[in-house]
Amino acid sequence: MSQDLSIARIMQTGLLYCHPRTPLCEAATRMAERCCSSMLVMENDEVLGIWTEHDSLMVDFDDPTAVRVPIAQVMSRPVAALSPDTPIGEAAMRFATEQCRHLLVADDTGRPLGIVSQTDVVLNQGLEPYLRLREVRAAMHANPLVLDGRLSLSETARTMRDSTRDAVVVRCGELLGILTERDLVRFVARHPGTTPIGELASRPLLSIHVDDSLIHARDLLIGHHLRHLAVLDESEAVIGLLGFGDMLSGAEQFYLQDLREALEKRDQALAQSRHHLQLAERVIDASLEGIIITDARTRIEFVNPAFTHMTGYSLEEAVGRTPAMLSSGRHDATFYRHLWDALHARGYWRGEIWNRRKSGQLYLELLTITAIRDEAGEITHFAALFNDITYLRESEERVRRLAYYDALTDLPNRRLLEDRLSLAIRHAHRQSQRLAVIFIDLDHFKQVNDSLGHAAGDELLMQASRRLVDHLREDDSLARLGGDEFIALLPEIDTPEEATRVARRLIEAIRAPFRLGDREFRIGCSLGISLYPDDDTSVEGLLHHADAAMYRAKQEGRNTYRLFSTDMRAHNDRVLTLESALRETLESGAGLDVHYQPLFDYTSGRLCSAEALLRWHHPELGELSPAEFIPLAERSGLILPLGERLLRCVVGQLRSWRDARLDTVPVAVNLSARQFWQRDLAEWVRAELEDQDVPANLIGFELTESTLLDKQQQAIQILGALRELGCTLSIDDFGTGYSSLSYLQALPIDVLKIDRRFIQSLSEDGQGGQAILAAVTGLARELGLLVVAEGVETQAQLIALERFPVDRIQGYLTGRPVPADLFAANWLSGR
Ligand code: C2E
Ligand code: CA
Numbered sequence: 064m065s066q067d068l069s070i071a072r073i074m075q076t077g078l079l080y081c082h083p084r085t086p087l088c089e090a091a092t093r094m095a096e097r098c099c100s101s102m103l104v105m106e107n108d109e110v111l112g113i114w115t116e117h118d119s120l121m122v123d124f125d126d127p128t129a130v131r132v133p134i135a136q137v138m139s140r141p142v143a144a145l146s147p148d149t150p151i152g153e154a155a156m157r158f159a160t161e162q163c164r165h166l167l168v169a170d171d172t173g174r175p176l177g178i179v180s181q182t183d184v185v186l187n188q189g190l191e192p193y194l195r196l197r198e199v200r201a202a203m204h205a206n207p208l209v210l211d212g213r214l215s216l217s218e219t220a221r222t223m224r225d226s227t228r229d230a231v232v233v234r235c236g237e238l239l240g241i242l243t244e245r246d247l248v249r250f251v252a253r254h255p256g257t258t259p260i261g262e263l264a265s266r267p268l269l270s271i272h273v274d275d276s277l278i279h280a281r282d283l284l285i286g287h288h289l290r291h292l293a294v295l296d297e298s299e300a301v302i303g304l305l306g307f308g309d310m311l312s313g314a315e316q317f318y319l320q321d322l323r324e325a326l327e328k329r330d331q332a333l334a335q336s337r338h339h340l341q342l343a344e345r346v347i348d349a350s351l352e353g354i355i356i357t358d359a360r361t362r363i364e365f366v367n368p369a370f371t372h373m374t375g376y377s378l379e380e381a382v383g384r385t386p387a388m389l390s391s392g393r394h395d396a397t398f399y400r401h402l403w404d405a406l407h408a409r410g411y412w413r414g415e416i417w418n419r420r421k422s423g424q425l426y427l428e429l430l431t432i433t434a435i436r437d438e439a440g441e442i443t444h445f446a447a448l449f450n451d452i453t454y455l456r457e458s459e460e461r462v463r464r465l466a467y468y469d470a471l472t473d474l475p476n477r478r479l480l481e482d483r484l485s486l487a488i489r490h491a492h493r494q495s496q497r498l499a500v501i502f503i504d505l506d507h508f509k510q511v512n513d514s515l516g517h518a519a520g521d522e523l524l525m526q527a528s529r530r531l532v533d534h535l536r537e538d539d540s541l542a543r544l545g546g547d548e549f550i551a552l553l554p555e556i557d558t559p560e561e562a563t564r565v566a567r568r569l570i571e572a573i574r575a576p577f578r579l580g581d582r583e584f585r586i587g588c589s590l591g592i593s594l595y596p597d598d599d600t601s602v603e604g605l606l607h608h609a610d611a612a613m614y615r616a617k618q619e620g621r622n623t624y625r626l627f628s629t630d631m632r633a634h635n636d637r638v639l640t641l642e643s644a645l646r647e648t649l650e651s652g653a654g655l656d657v658h659y660q661p662l663f664d665y666t667s668g669r670l671c672s673a674e675a676l677l678r679w680h681h682p683e684l685g686e687l688s689p690a691e692f693i694p695l696a697e698r699s700g701l702i703l704p705l706g707e708r709l710l711r712c713v714v715g716q717l718r719s720w721r722d723a724r725l726d727t728v729p730v731a732v733n734l735s736a737r738q739f740w741q742r743d744l745a746e747w748v749r750a751e752l753e754d755q756d757v758p759a760n761l762i763g764f765e766l767t768e769s770t771l772l773d774k775q776q777q778a779i780q781i782l783g784a785l786r787e788l789g790c791t792l793s794i795d796d797f798g799t800g801y802s803s804l805s806y807l808q809a810l811p812i813d814v815l816k817i818d819r820r821f822i823q824s825l826s827e828d829g830q831g832g833q834a835i836l837a838a839v840t841g842l843a844r845e846l847g848l849l850v851v852a853e854g855v856e857t858q859a860q861l862i863a864l865e866r867f868p869v870d871r872i873q874g875y876l877t878g879r880p881v882p883a884d885l886f887a888a889n890w891l892s893g894r
C-alpha cells in the first residue's frame with residue numbers, strides 16, 4: 064500500500080466554492096459544468112460547509128422552489144479537514160471515523176487547498192490485488208431498480224432516495240439507459256421535476272459480465288469517465304448495477320483492516336528507522352573510516368568528517384563532484400574497468416588504491432565500494448569506505464622489528480629467541496652436538512630503577528646488554544626476555560665446561576662498575592645453564608631448566624652460576640609433586656591447619672598478640688614446612704586460595720574465642736607478594752570480617768620489604784586502605800632484604816619485626832650484629848614504630864635485648880606456634 068504518500072498528492076485542487084446565499088440550482092449547474100462532485104460553501108475566506116452530489120438526492124424535485132433555496136440551507140457542516148501532509152492511509156481512516164465521503168484539505172491557517180474524496184483515496188490505496196481476486200458478482204447491487212422512462216424526475220429522485228440507490232436503470236422502449244446522482248445534480252438546475260426520465264437518462268448502458276473481475280470493471284469505468292456499469296448474466300439480461308461505491312464498499316473492510324496493520328507496522332518501523340538513522344548518522348560521523356555516498360551516476364552526495372580529514376576536501380567541496388577528484392593518475396583504465404565490472408557483477412569491490420589529497424600528496428587507501436540497490440534491484444547509490452594505509456605500509460617494517468626485537472636494547476626478544484633456539488636444536492641434532500642456554504638475571508636491578516629512576520635503569524640495561532654481547536662468541540646470540548632477564552644461546556659446544564667458562568666471563572663483565580651519569584654503580588648477576596641434549600631436547604624444557612638453575616644460583620649467594628643438574632631435576636620433580644598435592648589438599652581442605660604463636664610485651668611479659676602460621680600435613684609426604692610450600696604456592700598462584708582459606712579460618716577462630724568469652728588478642732596473618740597485590744584486597748578483608756562480625760583491629764598483616772619495594776605509590780594506597788579498616792600492619796623479617804628505614808618512613812605501617820638472624824647474632828661474639836640492631840631499633844623508635852624481636856630462643860638472648868628499645872618478643876623461648884585450642888588453653892584468659 065502506498066499509505067506513505069501524503070494526500071497532497073491525490074487531492075483535487077480545482078476547488079469549487081460559492082457564497083452561502085447562492086441558490087442550490089446555480090451551485091449544481093457549476094458542479095455539473097466542471098464535473099465536480101462537491102462544492103465548498105465559503106464566506107470571508109472561511110469554509111462554512113460542503114454540498115456534494117450525494118446531497119442532490121435530498122432535493123425535493125416536486126417543489127420548484129426547492130432548487131432555489133440558498134445552498135447554506137442544504138449543505139453539510141462542519142467540514143472535516145486534514146493537513147496536506149496527512150498520509151493517505153490516515154485519511155482513509157478518517158473517512159471511516161467521520162462517516163463522510165469528502166474531506167477538506169486545508170493548510171495551517173484553515174485556507175482550503177483541495178478536496179479528497181473517498182474515491183480518490185481508494186483509487187490510490189493499491190487495491191489492485193483485491194480487485195483482481197474478486198468478481199463483479201460479489202460487489203454489484205443485485206436487483207437494480209429498473210424504472211420506466213416515462214417516470215418523472217421528481218418521482219425518480221424520491222424512489223432513489225427511499226431505496227438508497229445512487230443509480231437506476233431506465234427502460235426507454237427497447238433500449239436501456241442509466242440515471243445517476245450526478246445526473247440529478249445536472250438536472251437540478253435546468254429541468255423541472257415533471258420531466259420524464261427517459262429523456263434524461265444516458266444511453267447506451269455500458270455493461271460488464273457478472274463473472275468478470277472487478278479490476279476489469281474499474282478499468283472500464285475509468286476509461287469511460289463513468290461511475291456505473293450494468294451487470295449482465297450469461298443471457299445478457301441486466302441483473303445488477305455496479306458503481307464505484309459498490310466496488311469500494313466491499314474493499315473498505317478489506318483495506319481498513321489491512322491498513323490498520325500496515326499503519327501499526329509503519330509506526331514501529333518509523334520509530335525504529337529513526338533510531339537506526341540516528342545511530343547510523345552517529346556511526347558515520349564518528350567513523351575513523353572515510354565514507355563517501357554517491358548517487359547511481361557516482362555524483363557525491365555525502366562525505367563524512369573522516370573523509371575530510373584524510374583527503375583535505377570539505378563536504379561542500381566534494382558534493383556534486385565524482386570520486387575521480389581524488390584520482391592519483393597511478394592506475395590505468397583497465398584497473399578501473401575491473402573495479403566497475405566487479406561492482407556490477409558482485410555488488411562490491413575491495414582493494415588498495417592510490418589516491419591524491421587536496422594538498423597533492425599521494426596516499427594509499429584500502430577501499431571497499433558497495434552498490435546499494437532499491438527494491439527493484441536498480442542501483443541507486445554507491446557507498447565507499449576507506450582507510451589511509453600509507454602509514455601502515457611504511458610501519459610494517461617497524462612492526463616486524465617490534466615483533467621480534469626488544470625496543471630498548473635492540474636485542475632479539477623471546478619470540479625470535481625461541482625461533483633461533485628451535486633452529487639451533489635441529490642443527491645440533493643433525494650434527495650430534497651440544498648447545499647451551501644461559502639464563503642471566505641481573506641482581507638488585509630493581510633497586511637501581513627505584514633509587515635512580517627509570518631512565519637510569521634503562522641506561523644500565525643497555526650498557527649491561529652491550530657488555531654481555533661483547534663477551535659472547537660471534538655465533539652466540541643474546542636475547543632480552545624483559546625486565547632484567549637475558550638469555551644467551553651458545554650453539555656448538557663440546558663440553559659443559561665450555562658453557563661454564565662463558566658464564567664466568569659474563570659474570571666478570573657485569574661485575575665491573577657501570578657509569579650512570581656522574582655516578583658509578585655496581586651490580587651483579589645470577590646465571591643458570593641448561594644443556595642440549597643432556598638436560599632436555601625441547602625449547603621450553605631448556606629455557607625452563609636454565610631458569611630453575613638461575614634461581615638456584617640466586618638462592619645460593621648470587622653473582623654466580625649453576626648448571627641445571629640431575630639433583631635439580633629431582634628438586635623440580637619434588638616441586639611438581641608438592642604442587643599437585645597442594646592443589647588436591649586445597650580442594651578437600653584436609654591436612655591444612657593454623658598454628659598460633661604468642662607475642663609478649665618485653666617489659667611486662669603480658670600477651671599482646673599472636674601470629675598465625677600455616678601447617679600442612681600430607682598423608683604421604685608427611686609434615687611440610689611453610690618455608691617450602693609457601694614459595695611454591697606463590698609461584699603457582701595457589702597462594703591466593705590458600706590465603707583465602709587461612710584468613711577465613713583465623714577470622715572464624717577469633718569469632719569463636721569471643722563467643723567462648725575469652726579475652727582475645729589481635730592475630731597477624733602473613734601476606735606474600737601475590738596476595739598483597741591481588742585486586743580489592745582491602746575490600747575482600749572487610750567482607751570477611753563483616754561476615755563473622757569480627758572487628759578489624761583484631762586482624763593484622765605481616766609483609767616483607769621485597770613485597771613493597773617495586774611499586775611504592777601503589778603499595779601506600781593498599782596499605783592505607785587496610786589501615787583505614789583498622790588493621791595493624793607489620794614489616795616482617797626486617798634486615799634480610801633491601802633494608803632501608805628511610806624507605807619505610809613513607810609507608811603507613813605500625814610494627815617492625817627484626818629478623819631472627821639479628822637476634823641469633825646477639826649470642827655470637829662479633830659486635831657487627833649488635834651495632835646494626837642498635838641503629839635499626841633506635842631509628843624504628845624514632846619513626847614511631849613498635850619493634851618486635853623475632854626468634855628469641857634463649858634466656859641469654861632475651862637478656863641481651865635489654866640494651867635495645869625492643870617492645871615485643873616472639874620466639875620458642877616464650878611460646879612455640881601451637882594449635883588454636885592449645886593456644887587458648889595456654890595463654891587466653893576468660894572474661
Ligand atoms: P615468618 O613469617 O618469619 O614466621 C616465623 C617463622 O619463624 C615461623 O616458621 C615460626 O615457626 C618460626 N619461629 C618462631 N619462633 C622461632 C624461634 O624461636 N626459632 C626459630 N628457629 N624459628 C622460630 P614457619 O611456621 O615454618 O613459617 C615459615 C615462613 O612461612 C613464615 O616466616 C612465613 O614467611 C611463611 N608462612 C607461614 N605461614 C604463612 C601464611 O599463612 N601465609 C604466608 N604468606 N606465609 C606464611
Ligand atoms: Ca611473619
Ligand code: CA
Pocket residue numbers: 795796816818853
Ligand atoms: Ca618473620
